[in-house]
Amino acid sequence: TILRNKWPYSIILLSFCNHTDNERTFTAWCNSHLRKAGTQIENIEEDFRNGLKLMLLLEVISGERLPRPDKGKMRFHKIANVNKALDFICSKGVKLVSIGAEEIVDGNVKMTLGMIWTIILRFAIQDISVEETSAKEGLLLWCQRKTAPYRNVNVQNFHISWKDGLALCALIHRHRPDLIDYSKLRKDDPIGNLNTAFEVAEKYLDIPKMLDAEDIVNTPKPDEKAIMTYVSCFYHAFAGAEQAETAANRICKVLAVNQENEKLMQEYEKLASELLEWIRRTIPWLENRVAEQSMRAMQQKLEDFRDYRRVHKPPKVQEKCQLEINFNTLQTKLRLSNRPAFMPSEGKMVSDIANAWKGLEQVEKGYEEWLLTEIRRLERLDHLAEKFKQKCSLHESWTAGKEELLSMKDYESASLMEIRALMRKHEAFESDLAAHQDRVEQIAAIAQELNELDYHDAVTINSRCQGICDQWDNLGTLTQKRRDSLERVEKLWETIDQLYLEFAKRAAPFNNWMDGAMEDLQDMFIVHSIEEIQSLITAHDQFKATLPEADKERMTTMGIQGEIVKIAQTYGIKLSGINPYTVLSPQDITNKWDAVKHLVPLRDQMLQEEVARQQSNERLRRQFAAQANIIGPWIQTKMEVHHVSVDIAGSLEEQMSSLKQYEQNIINYKSNIDKLEGDHQLSQESLIFDNKHTNYTMEHVRVGWEQLLTTIARTINEVENQILTRDAKGISQEQLNEFRASFNHFDRKRNGMMDPDDFRACLISMGYDLGEVEFARIMTLVDSNNTGVVTFQAFIDFMTRETAETDTADQVMASFKILASDKTYITVEELRRELPPEQADYCISRMTKYVSGDAPPGALDYISFSSALYGESDL
Numbered sequence: 001t002i003l004r005n006k007w008p009y010s011i012i013l014l015s016f017c018n019h020t021d022n023e024r025t026f027t028a029w030c031n032s033h034l035r036k037a038g039t040q041i042e043n044i045e046e047d048f049r050n051g052l053k054l055m056l057l058l059e060v061i062s063g064e065r066l067p068r069p070d071k072g073k074m075r076f077h078k079i080a081n082v083n084k085a086l087d088f089i090c091s092k093g094v095k096l097v098s099i100g101a102e103e104i105v106d107g108n109v110k111m112t113l114g115m116i117w118t119i120i121l122r123f124a125i126q127d128i129s130v131e132e133t134s135a136k137e138g139l140l141l142w143c144q145r146k147t148a149p150y151r152n153v154n155v156q157n158f159h160i161s162w163k164d165g166l167a168l169c170a171l172i173h174r175h176r177p178d179l180i181d182y183s184k185l186r187k188d189d190p191i192g193n194l195n196t197a198f199e200v201a202e203k204y205l206d207i208p209k210m211l212d213a214e215d216i217v218n219t220p221k222p223d224e225k226a227i228m229t230y231v232s233c234f235y236h237a238f239a240g241a242e243q244a245e246t247a248a249n250r251i252c253k254v255l256a257v258n259q260e261n262e263k264l265m266q267e268y269e270k271l272a273s274e275l276l277e278w279i280r281r282t283i284p285w286l287e288n289r290v291a292e293q294s295m296r297a298m299q300q301k302l303e304d305f306r307d308y309r310r311v312h313k314p315p316k317v318q319e320k321c322q323l324e325i326n327f328n329t330l331q332t333k334l335r336l337s338n339r340p341a342f343m344p345s346e347g348k349m350v351s352d353i354a355n356a357w358k359g360l361e362q363v364e365k366g367y368e369e370w371l372l373t374e375i376r377r378l379e380r381l382d383h384l385a386e387k388f389k390q391k392c393s394l395h396e397s398w399t400a401g402k403e404e405l406l407s408m409k410d411y412e413s414a415s416l417m418e419i420r421a422l423m424r425k426h427e428a429f430e431s432d433l434a435a436h437q438d439r440v441e442q443i444a445a446i447a448q449e450l451n452e453l454d455y456h457d458a459v460t461i462n463s464r465c466q467g468i469c470d471q472w473d474n475l476g477t478l479t480q481k482r483r484d485s486l487e488r489v490e491k492l493w494e495t496i497d498q499l500y501l502e503f504a505k506r507a508a509p510f511n512n513w514m515d516g517a518m519e520d521l522q523d524m525f526i527v528h529s530i531e532e533i534q535s536l537i538t539a540h541d542q543f544k545a546t547l548p549e550a551d552k553e554r555m556t557t558m559g560i561q562g563e564i565v566k567i568a569q570t571y572g573i574k575l576s577g578i579n580p581y582t583v584l585s586p587q588d589i590t591n592k593w594d595a596v597k598h599l600v601p602l603r604d605q606m607l608q609e610e611v612a613r614q615q616s617n618e619r620l621r622r623q624f625a626a627q628a629n630i631i632g633p634w635i636q637t638k639m640e641v642h643h644v645s646v647d648i649a650g651s652l653e654e655q656m657s658s659l660k661q662y663e664q665n666i667i668n669y670k671s672n673i674d675k676l677e678g679d680h681q682l683s684q685e686s687l688i689f690d691n692k693h694t695n696y697t698m699e700h701v702r703v704g705w706e707q708l709l710t711t712i713a714r715t716i717n718e719v720e721n722q723i724l725t726r727d728a729k730g731i732s733q734e735q736l737n738e739f740r741a742s743f744n745h746f747d748r749k750r751n752g753m754m755d756p757d758d759f760r761a762c763l764i765s766m767g768y769d770l771g772e773v774e775f776a777r778i779m780t781l782v783d784s785n786n787t788g789v790v791t792f793q794a795f796i797d798f799m800t801r802e803t804a805e806t807d808t809a810d811q812v813m814a815s816f817k818i819l820a821s822d823k824t825y826i827t828v829e830e831l832r833r834e835l836p837p838e839q840a841d842y843c844i845s846r847m848t849k850y851v852s853g854d855a856p857p858g859a860l861d862y863i864s865f866s867s868a869l870y871g872e873s874d875l
Helices: 009-015 022-037 052-062 075-091 101-105 109-125 135-147 166-175 190-204 213-218 224-237 239-287 295-336 350-365 367-399 402-406 416-435 437-452 458-492 498-521 530-545 547-571 586-638 641-647 652-668 670-685 698-729 733-746 756-765 772-782 792-801 809-819 828-834 837-846 862-869
Strands: none
Touching (some): 022 052, 022 109, 022 224, 052 075, 052 109, 075 101, 109 135, 109 224, 135 166, 135 224, 166 190, 190 213, 190 224, 224 239, 239 350, 239 828, 239 837, 295 350, 295 367, 295 670, 295 698, 367 437, 367 458, 402 458, 416 437, 416 498, 437 458, 498 586, 530 547, 530 586, 547 586, 586 670, 586 698, 652 670, 652 698, 670 698, 698 733, 698 792, 733 792, 756 772, 772 792, 809 828, 809 862, 828 837, 837 862
């Protein structure tokens, strides 16, 4: 086998049987090297027969010394020299089969050409390798890449692809555009194109003319080995430029990594600043617990908070999650590219954002509960205020004119009967006054409760209450004064008609009872449950049960009036129609009784309407609970997303696809959350603040949903980082599967982490011989923050770190040194010539000036720049 082309030597010899045109090419190739030693050959089959120039050729092209040649001219001396040359060729890994020195000494042209072709393959072509291809394929691939941009050039082989000469001209123009004007070449002038290439190569590139243009054009298939030999000279002539291009590519790649990392850092800083600013603005709003004075204003606050939870906060939850994902991805990229970890600006660490977010949720925690408490308080205040006004109006209506009545001096000019009537009337008034004491106390109690609950218009309430209390005290004083006046003249009068008196005594309490009944039947109420309204209905039913007894009392009282009329008719007494002991007439009793009977069915209707409202509220509670009792456990089940990712078989891409589908299924469930939000809003609008049918509140569901979205996003990011690690580290899917299988086996708690003891057992199972010191060193690598666990990402990083192929500062320095022609500094012109504009500008803006006396003005220090690329991450 000869070289990496794996061409049998016998095939090489056969290929020379019918092609003697190679002699010209091989002769020119040999002379291009021999003239460096001050000699050349004229006839390839004759001039190598004594072995001297053959040994000299090998020394020139290899740069090594061969054994001293034999000086004699005998045949055995020639054979010995040729054998020394052949032995040297064999020492370079070339196996020569069926060839000996005798054939070369005897001038066997086929053997001689085969030997020279072997030398050309070994020393001119073998080391040409592009992307791990063979020498021939590597040379062909090099030609294809260099000529790809040129019109009318399509290099597919080393024979007919070169017949029109354009491929050779393209190779020269690609590296030296100053030597050939490619735009003026024509495909229909192959001989002119070939001769142009030959002449330019010989004059400017020191590549001798090895081919004949007419022979190439007029041959259906030009000789492949001749073309390869000639083209390999171009490869070696431009090797320096190739080396510079390779160095430039390496530098561009390194700079691209830094530029991408800097962009990710800037994006992280911007997103972190915006999120922290939003949190800073939001916290004071949530901390403001100053209650509004009206129910409408507080309900608007509740609506604003609902919008915050459902509209404004969810995107910020996603931003926070994306920020963590971007940070982890950036750290992974920095680690894989051998860069130091990214340190955000002060106050913008992931932990800082997490703390700020924790502070936000802390102040948010009791905000909704405070709002609902304040709404309940305002509801109670409105109810009490309305009740206060109603009772005040009833009391003020009753007291109207009472002070004037008590201040009258009518008893001074009254008759005896009239005095006694006034006395009894006053007693009835005192009874009525005592009956109204409870209402005054109720008014004062309501006013006190309004003050304790911080009612916004407490000044008005207090003023009105004080006026009623002052008036009540004055009425008491006036009542006592009038009684004293009447008692002074009481002895002057005769007994008063007992029937009138009895009527008055019965009518007054019965009238007060009816007043109380009417007040109760019209009393406002507020309830929050079926049980509470049922309690009111029971009380109302108990009241209705007393109506027959009350009607009996009414009939008795009205019977007294009938008896008065009967006596008057019997004894011919003319009645004035006015009871001197009371202002109540039988018609008043009848009218008020009819009013009470009218209010009873109205009260029934009001209570039944409230029953319907409470039943509706109970349906809302059950409706919310039915959904919440499904959604809550569903979220808890889906939170086991890590177990799902562990159980997914196949490649990382398949895992990613499955997790994306898993995430989509969760997103599709969002409509159920929205429906539950709608039911929750209906409950709040109906002032429903508790629900005994479920342990899940809307807040529980919201927090669980946000945690679920964050968890699946983080899990997907972990797989993305594993793909990034796999591709960057060059590990195969099979290796990654083996790592995953080992990790899963020792992940005994099935939580995506290994305890140190399990990690040690995992390493031992994989063949590691661990002592305490070595294991402690490994733990500092995989658990740098001393969390006490080893994650899968840390495990993968450790397993691939030792064999990873990463660029280093030394490699970048070496590449810059090539571009700088071995100088310790580089110029702006060299950077702009060798690098793309964007990459060149990047270097120029960041490199420091080279400080040395022998450097030209404007020289730049690429050594410190290369070190900085792998030093501070904010270069």
